[in-house]
Amino acid sequence: LPFLFVPINAIAYVGLKQTQTAQASSLLNVSRNLGGTIGICFAQTQLAGGLQRHQSELTQTLNPLDPNYNDWMQKATSVFGGQGDATTPLAVLYSQMQRQATMLAFLDVFRAMMVVVLVVAPLVLFMRSGKTGSAPSGGMH
Known part of the structure; x- marks a missing residue:
């Protein structure tokens, strides 16, 4: 992500006069904050x-009538033995299910981000080049 900010800043200032850089900087910061928030x-x-x-x-799929569920519960009960109460295997099973659901949800979000990047990345090819040497000489962040 940090490698994106330098090219974005360079493209944003291309073709601007020295007197317009303050307004461009403000607009760039607002758009970056707004885009990040969205x-x-x-x-x-x-x-x-x-x-x-x-x-x-x-x-x-976590159904007491399912043989896989019953096998897992028997194994978990034997592993925990007399430790804790009878709901300990259920708590472990619920925790595992939550962990898997969270992982799948993050995977969905990363896939959505990948689609956005794949759709937006080709737009760089359509950017017009500005006048050379018109970018500000320093002080950009």
Whole structure:
């Protein structure tokens, strides 16, 4: 991500007069903050929705009538032996299910980000080149 800011700043200042750089800097900072805020909100919303969706999908397979569920519960009960109460294996199973649902939700968010990058990256080819030597000489952050 840090490697993106230098080219974005360089492209933003191309073709501007020295007197216009202050306004350009302000607009660039506002757009960067706004874009970051929108991106974080999008990712958080997708993550929360994905977590609920995957948790719902995974809990459908956790059925006491399922032989795999019963095998796992018997093994977990024998591992925990007399330690804790009878709900300890259920708590471990729920924790594992939550972990898997979270991982799947993060995977969905990363896939969505990948699609956005793949769609937006070719737009760089359509950027016009500005006048050479018109970028500010220093003081950019």
